[in-house]
Amino acid sequence: MADLPKHRPVLARAAYAGISEAGVRLEALAEGHLLHVLGTIEPAALAAELVKAGFTNSSIRKAGFRQWFVAGDEPLAPAGLDALTAALAGKAVVMDQSHGRVRIGVSGRSSRSLLSKGTAVDLDPAIFPEGHSAMTMVGHLSVQIVRTGDDSFELTVLRSFAESLWDELKHMAASAEKDGGL
Template sequence: MPDLPTLKPVLAGKAVLQGKTIRLEALPEGHLLHVMGATTTEEIKAHLLAAGAGESSVRPAGYRQWFIAGGDQFSVVHLRALSETLAGCAFISDQSHGRVRIRVSGLNAAQVLNKGTAVDLNPSAFPVGSTAMTLFGHISMQLTRTGSDDFELTVLRSFAESLYEEIEEAALSQGAERLVS
């Protein structure tokens, strides 16, 4: 029987960039679930706890849509339990294989991101926990502020390398250097 292809993280060959005021890194390709239905962020969080998967973050992704994101693989048992607890009010689509997460952090993170997106990243307009479906240049992404100077970008897998390279150029212009792994 022929060997089956193995999953290779799309940004596996990309170096982490680090400077005094900026850091760029690919996050582990853990899980990303798309939830659609008549529910709320709080209900989804409660269902995640009930399903034994409370470590994940829940992010709005549009009208009656959310992303559940985390760094670990989401087990079939947890996915089934979550689907059962949401039955009748929401549906889940596993997007883990099709999307990639990237972290941009540091004092100049917003400045770097402002080179490609029109979202007002001032903390008064986009506080911690805020999320927006937006563009970076021509690439569609979900932008989430995870800390005062920390952002997470979720992008379709086929655009991940292009997005990383665009942000890499902006980070290099801020004095970042490639770290040797």
């Protein structure tokens, strides 16, 4: 149908092109897929079921008690979602959040300092190593922070707040640069 709206990534405009300031890089990540899994399944068993259902390049992020986000850059294939839902029947429920949340990458030598301006989570690598995630607030926004590398993080936020989070991160980076760095 020609009158249906087309999906447009929320951070697609030129104003949201990747930026680098004060040793920090911000980038809008591929919207890909994001599944919310709730249930009694253990992460290792969930990982095995993800591979069987074709989600080989997805990562599992703890989102709460018996809750995980499964994130990846590839668009969601309905057949894969159906296969995963069937495989987890009786153990977990899968909800597609792909169109409801947006991922933003924050990386660079000053990424941890930048994020510490907006959240109370201790991002020291000894306490928050690669692969760890936390549901927290960045300013007034609810965000999931995941350490994806030594100096890199991924922030997942509700789609309707993505522009606000981007602007907040950009403002924190610009003010840090103005004040002499992070």
